[in-house]
Amino acid sequence: MEKEFRKYRWFFTSSGNLVIGGKSAEQNEEIMKKHSESRDKYVVMHTSAPGSPFTLIKEPSKKDLDEMATFTACFSQQWKKNQEEAEVDIFSIEQVNKDKKMKTGTFGVTGKIQRRKVELELTLDFQKGKLRGVPFSVVKKPFVLLTPGSLTKEQATDELLKIIKNKFNYIMTKEEIMAALPSKDIFIKELK
Numbered sequence: 001m002e003k004e005f006r007k008y009r010w011f012f013t014s015s016g017n018l019v020i021g022g023k024s025a026e027q028n029e030e031i032m033k034k035h036s037e038s039r040d041k042y043v044v045m046h047t048s049a050p051g052s053p054f055t056l057i058k059e060p061s062k063k064d065l066d067e068m069a070t071f072t073a074c075f076s077q078q079w080k081k082n083q084e085e086a087e088v089d090i091f092s093i094e095q096v097n098k099d100k101k102m103k104t105g106t107f108g109v110t111g112k113i114q115r116r117k118v119e120l121e122l123t124l125d126f127q128k129g130k131l132r133g134v135p136f137s138v139v140k141k142p143f144v145l146l147t148p149g150s151l152t153k154e155q156a157t158d159e160l161l162k163i164i165k166n167k168f169n170y171i172m173t174k175e176e177i178m179a180a181l182p183s184k185d186i187f188i189k190e191l192k
Contacts (some may be wrong), residue, residue: 012128019068022053042058046088067137074122078120080182083120130180144189151185153186
């Protein structure tokens with residue numbers, strides 16, 4: 001999972017554990033197929049409502065699971081719907097099944113599913129040289145709060161370009177920032 005994670009949605013938890021998730025139905029399909037054939041035991045998350053990445057992590061702590069649940073929810077349709085919170089399903093990769101009639105990126109889950117309700121809020125962090133949207137507990141000193149709001153992704157990107165330049169004297173491209181953000185409708189609060 002570690003070698004090609006950058007093509008997916010990803011972040012490292014506060015304990016340094018890698019979480020990956022699909023950016024599309026095709027990537028969800030690819031991730032689930034590839035990792036279900038692995039001997040590693042992955043924990044998988046997806047929002048209870050349709051339209052989220054399938055996210056995976058190996059050997060997580062409880063805090064890793066909390067952070068992964070927030071990440072999964074923030075990159076789901078729940079953010080687009082301007083929700084304040086979302087419910088995330090948690091299960092093992094061994095519980096996942098695929099029927100030929102299922103659409104790309106859709107899977108069935110057998111057995112017990114845990115559910116966790118999380119607030120939709122992120123901050124930004126530099127990880128492995130890239131700007132990432134991450135849960136608050138990952139960052140020692142967050143500089144922005146991102147929640148569902150009324151700014152378009154482009155407007156949010158322009159505002160974040162200014163904040164990052166002013167706070168860190170660092171110039172980024174719009175593409176670098178856009179890759180770290182949820183899809184749309186963003187509220188930004190600069191933190192002191």
